[in-house]
Each structure stands twice: as structure tokens, then as C-alpha cells.
Amino acid sequence: MIESHIQAILQHIGEDPEREGLVKTPARVAKALAEVTAGYRQDACEILRSAIFDASDSQGLVLVRDIPFYSLCEHHILPFFGQVHIAYLPGTHITGLSKLARAVEVFARRLQVQERLTRQIAEAVMEALDAQGVVVVVEAQHMCMQMRGVEKPGTVTTTVAALGCYEKDVQLRQEVLTLIRK
Ligand code: ZN
Numbered sequence: 049m050i051e052s053h054i055q056a057i058l059q060h061i062g063e064d065p066e067r068e069g070l071v072k073t074p075a076r077v078a079k080a081l082a083e084v085t086a087g088y089r090q091d092a093c094e095i096l097r098s099a100i101f102d103a104s105d106s107q108g109l110v111l112v113r114d115i116p117f118y119s120l121c122e123h124h125i126l127p128f129f130g131q132v133h134i135a136y137l138p139g140t141h142i143t144g145l146s147k148l149a150r151a152v153e154v155f156a157r158r159l160q161v162q163e164r165l166t167r168q169i170a171e172a173v174m175e176a177l178d179a180q181g182v183v184v185v186v187e188a189q190h191m192c193m194q195m196r197g198v199e200k201p202g203t204v205t206t207t208v209a210a211l212g213c214y215e216k217d218v219q220l221r222q223e224v225l226t227l228i229r230k
Pocket of ligand 1: 121122123124125126190192193
């Protein structure tokens with residue numbers, strides 16, 4: 049299905065889809081595309097809840113920095129990638145640290161815009177863990193900007209989503225952002 053369309057695209061850009069190096073490309077692109085959009089068929093809240101622990105003896109902030117991610121911008125279907133930092137103040141439960149990274153992957157492996165990716169991660173943590181508050185910071189480089197020369201290579205875009213207690217309390221949010229940027 050996708051294969052025949054990729055073959056047509058190859059033709060449109062002036063390539064010969066029959067030449068040796070490209071014969072298997074449509075099949076490979078279809079497979080790669082299925083992998084990098086696997087997030088549509090996954091549920092982040094389910095993953096976050098799959099390893100849940102009582103938070104009664106750990107009432108402090110949970111901060112996980114530098115979770116790597118790779119996503120595709122929905123405007124150009126070109127990669128944007130970078131790091132996600134997640135901070136949350138637990139309610140009754142905490143999740144396994146590896147589950148946060150997997151939840152990031154669920155939303156990253158879809159066609160995205162960075163702002164929505166950031167918000168969706170925050171909402172999933174908030175909802176799945178019934179947290180008191182969540183701050184998510186995403187730092188990313190966009191290939192659709194850099195490869196086309198719109199932006200200088202290495203330019204990083206930062207987005208922030210703050211929910212719960214961090215949405216209302218500016219000072220509290222600022223404290224967490226300072227910790228994240230350390
Ligand atoms: Zn783009």
C-alpha cells in the first residue's frame with residue numbers, strides 16, 4: 049500500500065525506482081514509517097500505570113532529565129529530536145523511571161508539533177499518576193528548519209508545559225525550571 053506511493057514519489061523527484069539501490073527502498077520506507085509512527089497504536093497512560101508504586105514514603109519532587117526522543121514534524125514529515133525533561137510532584141503514586149521514557153516515545157512516534165508533544169507528555173503523567181503537578185520541558189532541533197536553511201544548524205527550540213500546582217504557582221514552577229536547567 050505505502051510501497052506503491054513511495055515508488056511514485058521516487059519517480060516524481062526524478063529518480064529511477066527500478067535502479068538497484070532503490071528497488072527495495074519503498075518496502076524499507078514503509079517499514080521504517082510504521083516503526084516511527086508506532087505511537088498511534090500505544091497508550092501512554094497504560095504504560096505509566098504498568099509499574100506503579102505507593103508514593104507515601106517519597107513525597108519529594110521526581111525529576112528525570114535528558115530523555116532522548118526522535119519525532120516527525122507534522123508539517124514536513126521531517127525529523128525533530130532532542131531531550132525531554134520531566135518533573136512531577138507525586139500524588140498517591142509514582143511510576144518506574146523507565147516508564148517515563150517509554151511514555152515519551154509513545155507521543156514522539158507520531159506526527160507532531162513540539163508544543164503538542166510537550167503538553168501530551170505532561171497530561172499523561174498528570175492523568176496516569178494523579179500527580180499534584182507536572183512540568184515538562186522539551187529541547188529540540190528541527191530538521192525541517194535546518195536542512196532547508198531556514199535556521200542555522202544547532203538551533204534549539206524549547207517548549208514548556210506546566211500543569212496542576214505548577215500551572216497556578218509561578219514561583220513553584222520557576223524553582224522546578226531552575227532545577228531542570230542546572
Ligand atoms: Zn516542519
